[in-house]
Amino acid sequence: MPIVPFLKWAGGKRWLISQDQLNPPPTYQRFIEPFLGGAAIYFQLSPVQSIISDINSDLIEFYSVLRDFPDHLSRMMGTHQQQHTKEYYYIQRATTYDTPLERAARFLYLNRTCWNGLYRVNKKGEFNVPIGTKDKVILDTDDFIGASTVLQNSEIRCSDFENTIDEAGQDDFVFVDPPYTVKHNNNNFIKYNESIFSWADQVRLHNAIIRAANRGAYIVICNADHKSIHDLYDDIGEYKQLSRYSVLAGKADKRKKTTEAMYRINFTQ
Structure with missing residues (x-):
């Protein structure tokens, strides 16, 4: 599949x-x-x-991390799922991380919990989409290892x-x-x-x-x-x-x- x-x-x-x-x-x-x-x-x-x-560097960094560190990314998404609340969402939206793995997990978390999955940034390049109605951070369809396997063949x-x-x-x-x-x-x-x-x-x-x-x-x-x-x-x-x-x-x-x-x-x- x-x-x-x-x-x-x-x-x-x-x-x-x-x-x-x-x-x-x-x-x-x-x-x-x-x-x-x-x-x-x-x-x-x-x-x-x-x-x-x-051309979206956040997007490309996410796919690179998904390819190289699928297990780590999956575990970090589990942490986001456990802590997800409205307050937590806005804390994450305002947080800047130092490592690609942390940034990729934040990127996926925000994509899944923001309004309608919209990607939008302000003139400073800061993600500014409000929280949406979805609470699921990890989906039944997620296959981190399978996606990583496919991405291994890609530049x-x-x-x-x-x-x-x-x-x-x-x-x-x-x-x-x-x-x-x-x-x-x-x-x-x-x-x-x-x-x-x-x-x-x-x-x-x-x-x-x-x-x-x-x-x-x-x-x-x-x-x-x-x-x-x-x-x-x-x-x-x-x-x-x-x-x-x-x-x-x-x-x-x-x-x-x-x-x-x-x-x-x-x-x-």
Whole structure:
């Protein structure tokens, strides 16, 4: 059975797996994912060889610790579970730790107990999401050892997406899931990271994808289902509209149906 993702993450792709619409190539050399986030696609595929990256250093440190110290991380999560209260949450949110293991455990603890699993920081880079309604710090689906085993096969990087995609070549499978910004509406995307993903970044991503496809990579990109995105990719990829319910609303009855764009790009066919 595939590893169940450990993190709830804005833009996560668990729903894409449940709809069975990814359809990766039947064979590929490496799996490359430059916007790792909750890693739902990565854990579903459990690739033999991969490069996974994200610009969020806290996120990447968590996956590195999960790979290298799964037992220690599991025990620390047990401690967080025993002590979890509203007061304890805000103490942890305000605490700065010195070791990667402590920071990773705090990161996972906050992700599971904050409001809706949202990752948001202020201008100082401080996590500032209020406490949520969930009390479970350790989940029945947690498989720390299994996740560590899968991650052993991966090069984990804190990196800008362009640097990662520029390493993709012949027979690599690249899954790309950037923040969904669109032209003339740059500020419509909620600022989960310290720097927003601008329209200039979307264009830079498009150019990196073309270079990778020219080197023989097979690319699947999910993005905003918007004319400005269509204008970028319609001439180079096969478009499919995906439908899902928004997961950002705090209450389930407020989550509206929305669409996303998926493009498959493969110049070798």
